[in-house]
Structure formats: C-alpha cells, structure tokens
Amino acid sequence: MKQSNGMTLIVKTVTRISVWLILLYGIYIIVHGHLSPGGGFAGGVIIALAFLNVMLAYGRDFIKLWINIGFLHDIESSSAALFLAMGILGMAVGGGFLANFISHGKLYHLLSAGTIPFLNIIIAAKVSMGLFVVVWTLSIFHLDKGGKEE
Amino acid sequence: MILPFLIIIPLLAAFLISLISGEKDNWAIVLSILAVISLLVLSLFSFFTTGKDTFVYEMSGWKIPLTICLVQDALSTFMLVIVNLIALTSLMFSVSYIRHYAGPWKYYALFMLLITGMNGVIATGDIFNLFVFMEIALFAAYALVAFGAKAEEYEAAFKYAVMGSISSTLILLGIGILYAATSNLTMANIAEVLPTKDPRISLWVAAIFLTGFGLKSAIMPFHAWLPDAHSSAPAPISSMLSGVLIKALGIYAIIRIFFNVLGAPQAFLTIFMVMGSISIIVASYLALGQWDLKRLLAYSSISQIGFILLGLGIGTKLAILGALFHILNHAVFKSLLFYNAGAVEMAVGTRDLRQMGNLKKAMPVTSWTSMIASLSVSGLPPFNGFFSKLIIIIAAVQSQNIIYAIVAVIGSLLTLAYFMKVQRYGFHGNNVIQELKAAISPGMKSAMIILAVLCIVTSILIIPGIREVTLDPVVSVITNKTGYIYEVLGR
Amino acid sequence: MTVYLLCFTLLLVGLYGALTKRDLIKIILSLGIMGYAVNLMIILFAYKKGASFAIMVKDGINSNMVDPLPQALILTSIVIELGITAMLVALAIRLFQKYKTFDITKIRRLSG
Numbered sequence: 001m002k003q004s005n006g007m008t009l010i011v012k013t014v015t016r017i018s019v020w021l022i023l024l025y026g027i028y029i030i031v032h033g034h035l036s037p038g039g040g041f042a043g044g045v046i047i048a049l050a051f052l053n054v055m056l057a058y059g060r061d062f063i064k065l066w067i068n069i070g071f072l073h074d075i076e077s078s079s080a081a082l083f084l085a086m087g088i089l090g091m092a093v094g095g096g097f098l099a100n101f102i103s104h105g106k107l108y109h110l111l112s113a114g115t116i117p118f119l120n121i122i123i124a125a126k127v128s129m130g131l132f133v134v135v136w137t138l139s140i141f142h143l144d145k146g147g148k149e150e
Numbered sequence: 151m152i153l154p155f156l157i158i159i160p161l162l163a164a165f166l167i168s169l170i171s172g173e174k175d176n177w178a179i180v181l182s183i184l185a186v187i188s189l190l191v192l193s194l195f196s197f198f199t200t201g202k203d204t205f206v207y208e209m210s211g212w213k214i215p216l217t218i219c220l221v222q223d224a225l226s227t228f229m230l231v232i233v234n235l236i237a238l239t240s241l242m243f244s245v246s247y248i249r250h251y252a253g254p255w256k257y258y259a260l261f262m263l264l265i266t267g268m269n270g271v272i273a274t275g276d277i278f279n280l281f282v283f284m285e286i287a288l289f290a291a292y293a294l295v296a297f298g299a300k301a302e303e304y305e306a307a308f309k310y311a312v313m314g315s316i317s318s319t320l321i322l323l324g325i326g327i328l329y330a331a332t333s334n335l336t337m338a339n340i341a342e343v344l345p346t347k348d349p350r351i352s353l354w355v356a357a358i359f360l361t362g363f364g365l366k367s368a369i370m371p372f373h374a375w376l377p378d379a380h381s382s383a384p385a386p387i388s389s390m391l392s393g394v395l396i397k398a399l400g401i402y403a404i405i406r407i408f409f410n411v412l413g414a415p416q417a418f419l420t421i422f423m424v425m426g427s428i429s430i431i432v433a434s435y436l437a438l439g440q441w442d443l444k445r446l447l448a449y450s451s452i453s454q455i456g457f458i459l460l461g462l463g464i465g466t467k468l469a470i471l472g473a474l475f476h477i478l479n480h481a482v483f484k485s486l487l488f489y490n491a492g493a494v495e496m497a498v499g500t501r502d503l504r505q506m507g508n509l510k511k512a513m514p515v516t517s518w519t520s521m522i523a524s525l526s527v528s529g530l531p532p533f534n535g536f537f538s539k540l541i542i543i544i545a546a547v548q549s550q551n552i553i554y555a556i557v558a559v560i561g562s563l564l565t566l567a568y569f570m571k572v573q574r575y576g577f578h579g580n581n582v583i584q585e586l587k588a589a590i591s592p593g594m595k596s597a598m599i600i601l602a603v604l605c606i607v608t609s610i611l612i613i614p615g616i617r618e619v620t621l622d623p624v625v626s627v628i629t630n631k632t633g634y635i636y637e638v639l640g641r
Numbered sequence: 642m643t644v645y646l647l648c649f650t651l652l653l654v655g656l657y658g659a660l661t662k663r664d665l666i667k668i669i670l671s672l673g674i675m676g677y678a679v680n681l682m683i684i685l686f687a688y689k690k691g692a693s694f695a696i697m698v699k700d701g702i703n704s705n706m707v708d709p710l711p712q713a714l715i716l717t718s719i720v721i722e723l724g725i726t727a728m729l730v731a732l733a734i735r736l737f738q739k740y741k742t743f744d745i746t747k748i749r750r751l752s753g
Contacts, residue, residue: 108697
C-alpha cells in the first residue's frame with residue numbers, strides 16, 4: 001500500500017463523520033473560555049487535532065489539494081501581530097499594556113469580560129495553525145527511505 | 151515610559167518579518183535594522199538622562215501584588231545598553247554573512263525573538279515572567295545554533311537543548327518552592343517576606359537556582375555545552391550568544407536573585423569564589439590546547455565568566471564594580487573576536503589554526519582589530535580589560551583573599567599565552583596568503599571597527615568623575631536590598 | 642508530605658532517564674517526564690483541605706476555593722514544554738538524516 005494514500009476505508013468513513021464533532025467541541029471550549037475551564041490554548045490544540053485527524057486518515061496529498069499551507073502560515077503570523085495590536089490598543093486608551101478596555105458586561109453571560117473572548121479566539125487561531133504547520137513540516141521527512149527528503 | 155516598548159518593538163518586528171517576507175530578505179533587513187536602532191536609541195536615552203532613577207510599570211493597569219510589573223533601575227539600564235549595542239553590531243555584520251545560508255528571513259525573525267527574550271529578562275520584576283522570557287530567548291538560541299544545516303551543528307544544538315531543558319526544569323522547581331513559601335511572585339514582595347520564613351528554604355532555593363542559572367551562564371562544572379554550541383553557530387550568533395546571552399540570562403539573573411531577593415548569603419558567596427577560580431584556571435588550560443579558532447574563543451569565554459563570578463563572590467563594593475565593568479568589556483571584545491573569526495573563516499575557508507597563514511596584507515582591518523581585541527582580553531593598558539581585571543585583583547587583595555588574587559593573576563597570564571598563540575598562527579604565520587575566497591563587505595568591516603574603537607573608549611568609564619554617573623548607581627542598586635524593595639513597592 | 646516526595650521521585654526518574662539512556666527518543670521522553678513532575682508539584686502546592694474548584698457559579702456554593710494562580714502558571718509551562726519537545730523532535734529527525742543512527746554514543750563528531 002502506498003504510504004501517501006492514507007488508511008483503510010473504515011477509518012476514512014468514521015473520520016468523515018467525526019471530524020466535524022471535534023471541530024465543534026473545540027469551538028465550544030474556545031468561546032466559553034471565560035466561563036468554564038479551557039480557553040484559547042486548549043481549544044486551539046483540539047482544532048489542530050481535528051486537522052491532524054484528516055491528515056492521518058487521508059494522507060498528505062489530500063491535504064495538499066485542499067489546503068494552502070502558506071495561507072495557514074499567514075493566519076498564524078497575523079494573529080500573533082493582532083494580539084500585540086490589542087495590547088497596544090489597550091495602552092492607547094490609557095490603561096496600560098493589555099488593559100481590559102471594553103465594558104465588562106453582565107456576569108455569567110457569553111458576551112462579557114471585556115477583551116478576554118477576543119484574546120481567546122486570537123490565541124486559538126495561532127496555536128491551532130502553528131501546531132498543524134509544525135506537524136506537517138515534521139512529516140516531510142521519510143525515515144524508512146534512508147533519510148531522503150520528499 | 152519606555153518599558154513596554156522594549157518588548158513590543160522586537161516582538162512586533164519578529165511577527166511582521168515572518169508575515170511579509172517571501173524568498174528575498176530585503177524587507178526583513180529593513181524592519182530588523184529599524185527595530186534595533188530604535189531600541190538602542192531608547193536605552194541610550196534612558197541611560198544618559200535618567201540613569202539613577204527607578205521606574206515601575208504595572209501591566210494592564212492593575213496594582214502590584216496582583217499583576218506583572220516591569221522594573222527599570224540602574225542595573226537594568228546598564229544591561230540594556232550592552233545588549234542592544236551588541237545586537238546592532240551583530241545585525242550589521244550578518245547582513246552579508248547570512249546570504250550564504252538558506253532562508254535568510256528566518257534568521258532575522260529568530261534574531262528578533264532572541265532580542266525580545268533578553269530584553270524581557272532584564273526589564274521584568276516578576277520571577278515567573280523572567281522564566282517565560284528566558285525560555286523565549288533560549289528557543290531562538292537553539293534554532294539559531296542549528297541554522298547552518300550541517301551535521302555538527304545539529305549535534306551541538308541537540309546537546310545545548312537537552313542541557314538547557316534540564317536546567318529550565320530545575321529553575322521552575324525553584325520558582326514553585328518560592329511560591330509555596332511566600333505566595334507571591336513579584337520579586338520585591340518575595341524579598342520582603344522571605345526573611346520571616348524558615349531560613350533553610352532560602353538555602354535550598356539558592357542551591358537550586360545556582361545549578362539552573364549556572365548552567366545557563368556556563369560556569370564550571372556546568373560548561374559542557376558551550377564549546378560545541380559556540381563554535382558551530384554562525385559567527386554573528388556566536389558573538390551574540392557568547393557576548394550577551396550568557397550574561398543576560400545567567401549572570402544578570404544570578405545577580406538579581408542572589409543579591410536583591412535572597413540577600414546574598416555568605417556561604418554562597420564563598421561558593422561563587424571557588425567556582426569562579428576553577429573556571430578561570432581549568433578553562434584557560436583547556437583553551438591552550440585547542441587548534442580550532444572558535445572553540446578556543448569559547449573556552450576563553452568560560453574563563454572570563456569565571457573572572458566575573460570571582461568578582462561577585464568577593465562581595466565588596468570595589469569587587470562588584472570590577473565585575474560589572476568586566477561584563478561590559480567582555481561583551482565588547484569577545485564579540486569583536488568572534489567577528490574576526492567569522493571573517494577569517496569566510497575568507498580562508500577553514501577554522502583550523504594550523505592551516506592559516508599571514509593575513510596582514512590581505513585583511514588589514516581584521517588583523518588590526520584582532521590585535522586590539524587580543525591585547526584587551528589579556529589585560530594590557532590602556533585597553534579596557536586591564537582596568538577591570540586590576541580592580542578585581544585589588545579587591546581580592548583588600549579583602550584578605552590572597553589565594554584568589556594569585557589565581558586571577560595566573561588566569562590573566564594564561565589568557566595572554568593563548569591569545570598570543572592565536573595571533574602567531576592565525577595572523578602572523580609563515581606563508582603569506584594573497585587571494586581570499588570571499589570578500590569582506592563594508593558592513594562587516596564597520597561592525598569590527600566600531601567595536602575596536604569601543605575597546606579603547608570604554609576605559610574612560612573608570613575615571614572618577616564619569617564613574618559616579620555611570621557605574622556607581624549600578625553598584626549601589628546591587629548591594630542595597632532594602633533600597634530595591636523601597637523603590638518598587640514604595641514602602 | 643508524601644505527595645511531594647512522590648513528585649520528587651518522579652523528577653528523579655526523569656533525570657535518571659535523561660542521563661543514562663542511549664537512544665535520542667528516550668532522552669526526549671525523559672525530559673517530558675521531568676516537566677510533568679514539576680508541573681504536578683506546582684499544582685499540588687495550591688491545594689487547601691476541604692476547598693472546592695475555583696470557578697464562580699450562580700448559587701455561590703464555593704466560598705472556599707483552591708488557589709487559581711498555579712493553574713495559570715502550569716498552563717504557561719506546559720505550552721513552553723510543548724514547543725521545546727517539538728524542537729527536540731525536529732533536531733532528532735535531522736540528526737538521523739545526517740548520522741543514520743539514533744544512538745548517542747555514535748553521534749560524536751565534536752569532542753575535546
């Protein structure tokens with residue numbers, strides 16, 4: 001079996017159904033980061049694992065057809081710069097670096113706690129894209145072919 | 151105030167470089183030079199106008215026990231000037247040097263992360279924040295050591311990464327124990343609360359921190375990663391690692407924690423003196439037998455850090471003045487020596503001293519600056535190395551530690567010996583080399599000339615009128631623990 | 642007290658693995674074990690007897706909470722160790738390409 005063609009039919013069928021549930025679970029943990037445990041980093045790792053699931057089940061060529069890795073790299077760098085921009089915006093409004101300058105809202109509601117939901121989403125974007133691009137780059141090297149690059 | 155900008159500017163530059171760079175590196179060079187020049191201007195401005203005052207910046211507008219604070223006092227300003235100056239000369243040197251490697255824009259992004267980490271370590275007042283910024287700087291350092299994609303570089307980077315990771319785990323253990331004892335993370339609060347707790351906790355934590363930060367600053371017996379890492383890295387990265395990284399991450403953290411937080415327990419000052427003198431003698435002997443030029447310079451770095459640690463261990467005001475001045479001097483002349491080694495390697499094609507020859511006619515700038523740097527390291531007047539070593543030896547004699555003074559003198563003589571070996575084999579050899587493999591660009595030459603001029607100019611920092619403005623406030627910050635607590639907390 | 646001694650034993654197990662194993666991958670795993678031990682110890686420092694979780698709920702059943710600051714500390718520490726492990730694995734792959742072995746007694750071109 002060629003290595004780049006992915007796994008068996010059963011794995012592909014189950015992945016096709018379950019990867020959407022994994023993505024939904026990750027988004028839930030990110031959005032409710034200020035109300036329950038989790039937050040940006042944990043949700044970001046779960047979303048990265050959803051992408052990784054597709055890559056393991058269908059092979060690397062499938063990912064190369066549908067996703068542009070340069071675009072993921074751009075999302076990663078720009079979300080990091082956006083995090084710093086939120087910090088500088090907090091400084092410009094007058095509170096100090098990374099101050100919480102949006103109104104805090106009502107307690108226990110989804111749209112409360114100021115800038116924290118936005119920072120959660122930004123961190124999740126960076127972590128998920130970063131982790132997926134790292135694992136993608138590590139999987140370029142084939143150890144069993146005597147160390148030749150693809 | 152300038153404190154948050156010291157961290158924002160290089161971090162923003164790193165992310166923007168990684169966003170907008172394609173195959174060519176023109177935008178990367180422009181962004182990084184702009185960032186480093188603005189950092190240097192900010193630190194020189196604060197050094198010359200408000201050098202004696204202390205500024206505290208609390209992040210996010212919260213008050214001190216609940217938030218991360220950035221503290222800038224005389225010691226921080228002094229170290230910031232050194233770091234940003236060497237970073238600017240390293241960037242000038244590496245503009246044409248990195249064109250020989252693959253993917254040059256990655257180098258600039260990692261370099262900006264390195265500067266972020268070092269500035270963050272120096273500017274912070276919170277002990278866990280120090281750990282986080284130290285890890286940022288170390289990531290960039292591991293990746294930069296392995297930048298050339300040769301087999302030896304990967305081996306050196308792996309060794310450095312494993313040993314650095316063990317020491318970081320130990321430092322985290324020390325931070326956890328300190329938090330459990332005092333339930334505070336701000337360094338000034340810990341310094342206030344720690345004398346009321348069990349005195350054995352201070353000794354345990356001091357031992358753990360000495361092991362962890364000692365490995366970062368390459369004190370013997372924790373030095374084993376340094377010769378491989380500093381000889382395999384590209385030349386501007388060797389100069390950054392050996393000139394500022396082992397001082398900003400290792401020696402600065404040791405000074406801050408041992409003198410300002412833990413209150414300088416006498417047992418550990420004696421341990422500093424012993425480890426410093428072992429570093430001086432053993433590293434000098436090991437350097438005498440090396441034939442690889444950059445490996446010899448790496449062992450010489452270990453030896454000079456031993457001098458700094460010896461000065462810190464003696465503990466009097468004069469000795470700490472000598473150690474601080476030696477930090478500045480060593481950054482200047484060791485960077486210059488690594489630039490010379492890089493230029494020679496690019497021109498001749500090898501690092502082995504036995505295969506070099508007479509380079510005086512073909513590379514005049516490199517020969518003259520390496521002569522100036524070698525005389526500085528060995529400690530000949532009127533260069534700056536003479537004054538700092540003399541102050542350390544006089545302080546050792548004045549505080550009745552005659553044996554350590556003799557050790558320092560022997561170390562200086564051995565340093566002179568192996569640098570004369572470098573000069574004789576590397577630059578005044580037998581066969582005259584006429585043509586070079588690659589030309590030395592004006593950027594590299596100007597970086598070397600700037601540092602050679604600084605070798606002579608920094609001697610004036612020891613004249614008594616100028617010393618009160620520049621170096622004495624730093625010494626008083628180090629030796630005054632209650633003053634540090636008062637400045638940060640206001641009580 | 643025994644809990645902290647067990648955490649310290651886990652740290653020593655990781656240190657033993659990092660010092661004596663000859664395979665690159667086993668060294669990386671041992672460094673991971675050391676990191677887990679220190680994170681566990683920091684979390685255990687935050688526990689108070691009879692206290693409940695550190696989340697505010699609407700009917701206010703927990704007035705006695707555990708300390709939430711070490712939880713933020715170890716989250717940062719876990720992220721840092723993830724990055725270090727990724728870099729070490731990338732270096733191990735490149736080392737295998739150049740030296741054709743994972744054995745550290747054979748990867749020894751730099752010495753002296």
